Amino acid sequence: MAAKSFTALTGFRDFTPRDCSLRNYLFETWRTVARTYGFVEYDTPVLEDTGLYLKKSGGELSSQLFRFEDQGGRDVCLRPEVTASLARLAAQHQRDFPKPLKWFEIGQCYRYEKPQKGRGREFYQFNVDILGEAGPQADAELIALAIDTMRAFGFKQEDFMVRVSDRQAWLDFAAEHKIDESRIPDLLQVIDKLERAKPEVSAEKLEELGLDLETVQTFIRNPESASFAYESIRADLEARGLDAYIELDLSIVRGLAYYTGVVFEVFDRSKSMRAVAGGGRYDTLVSTISNGSVDMPATGFAMGDYVIRNFIEETTDPRMQLEVWLQRQAAACDVFLVLADEDKRPEALNILSDLRQAGISCDMTFTGGKVGKQFQRAEQSGARFALVIGSELPELKLKVLACRTEETCHVLGLADWLTDRIQQPDGPLLA
Incomplete structure (x- = not known):
């Protein structure tokens, strides 16, 4: 029997010195922009109690966990994202810090999903969050930080956009159309996949909710469907000179169940790849994680290393900027x-x-x-x-x-x- 030869597991990566240098470029840029905005760095364990991520993540996440029983008989998992861990950490230590908390983290996450372009089973994420501030100014600050992160990588206005939406608008839509509260997650799941799914599939699922595709599409196209929060964010970004980077797009709802308000995603304008970054408001997650002992509004976003690396390597100016940096680091x-x-x-x-x-x-x-x-x-x-x-x-x-x-x-x-x-x-x- 031939001896087994070993390679990295499917969906996992080795990092050669050049790959490490490229990863350091991402990390250095992320840290520089976050600190420019007054954020401080934190971290959490990569291994967590599985219950933390089952409590209110929803969607496909629960089926993508690297989950196992440890030697102490505990049900644990490798963290699939960081927001729930942050909510746990903030609930435990929030008395020790003045509000709002402006925190960022760069760390590894793990999801058992099909590897493809822009997606693996292990990945690094840049997570930026503001906790303890309920106003739309916090959302605007995060969107501005996301825009300036893209600009720090060398991207221009013609390269990317931020598509902004609001789940509250969909909650109001559901109430107006008398959709039972228990079915709202089903509605949001259909909306989340509207752009990728076949129209007939979306129409069939909407029909089960008592809706038709044209009604939903009309709502998405109508600028008046936007909430007050969106208009406040747009005005804030206009004052910063960044409003040209955003557009209202109510088809964006994000897949995780804990989002409660404004959500957004960063896309390349050609839409040739999945979202470069995304996030939104999750005002009830800290309370849920802490079993009601701490009630703290929160908003945040994450940017993964897979997609931003692909986007940099496929765009002329950011790629040239990266190569100059790599040459300086090569010695x-x-x-x-x-x-x-x-x-x-x-x-x-x-x-x-x-x-x-x-x-x-x-x-x-x-x-x-x-x-x-x-x-x-x-x-x-x-x-x-x-x-x-x-x-x-x-x-x-x-x-x-x-x-x-x-x-x-x-x-x-x-x-x-x-x-x-x-x-x-x-x-x-x-x-």
């Missing part, structure tokens, strides 16, 4: 030590250690070898400089690998001299 070190005299290895190791202690990124080969091959390794590492250590010690030679210029330097004061040199552009070296 394993700034300075590569070339050992021209193997007898000087102890001194070279001492220099290596001193430079690293000074915060200078540097490396050298483990076994020495021909000088030419060491220079080749230096270039492969992406280092800007090669520091040649030979029989001339305490004198050394520093070479700029890109232009092959060379200068003599000295072990004494080397760390300070190199620190200053690294900050200079390449060109003629100064002693």
Whole structure:
């Protein structure tokens, strides 16, 4: 029997150094924008009590859980998203912080669903939430942050849009058409899939609710169906100069059951991929999670790494911006030590250690070898400089690998001299 060969599980990813660098680009951009908006970072465990995610998530989520019994007999799951965990955390600690809470998180989530473009079974999410503020200004702040995140990646107004809706409008619609409260989730599920489902399928499901497709589509097309909250958000974003990025689209309702008001999704304008980001108001979730002990309005959104990465790589300006960043990050070190005299290895190791202690990124080969091959390794590492250590010690030679210029330097004061040199552009070296 042939030995089994191992690869990453279906829907899971390995991250090569380049992939890690790309992931770091996403994380760095997310953190920078969130902090610019005054948000602070938190995190929660990736393993949670399954009941937390069954309590009020609804939709398909409960069937997509990586769920199992642990060795203590507890029913647990890998978190499929973070909002319920945040609600638990906020309910426990909300007395410790002034309101509103402006928190963000970047972490891994897991869903057992069919892998496809823009979707895997493990993924990273950027989660941004405001808790303790019921007014539409909080929703506008989040939408503005989502827009500025897209702009930070290099996207322009012609590349993306934010489609804004309001579940409250649909609750009013349901009341007007005398739809039983217990059937409202069924209505919202039909609306959520309206754009993707065949018209005859949607019509059949709406008929079961006593509705027809034309009535629903007319409601969606009518701007007067928008709630006061939407108009307040639009005015807020207009004052920020961001209203051109949004449009009213009542076909957006979001799939999770805990949403209670304004919801929104970020889409590429060509609609060639699934939503880049999405979220909305969930005013009752904290109360539900805490069994009524804490009642805190909340709103938030999430952006996953799969779709935004695809969107960046398929759009010219963001892709070029990413490549420039990756090139800057590609170097394993700034300075590569070339050992021209193997007898000087102890001194070279001492220099290596001193430079690293000074915060200078540097490396050298483990076994020495021909000088030419060491220079080749230096270039492969992406280092800007090669520091040649030979029989001339305490004198050394520093070479700029890109232009092959060379200068003599000295072990004494080397760390300070190199620190200053690294900050200079390449060109003629100064002693």
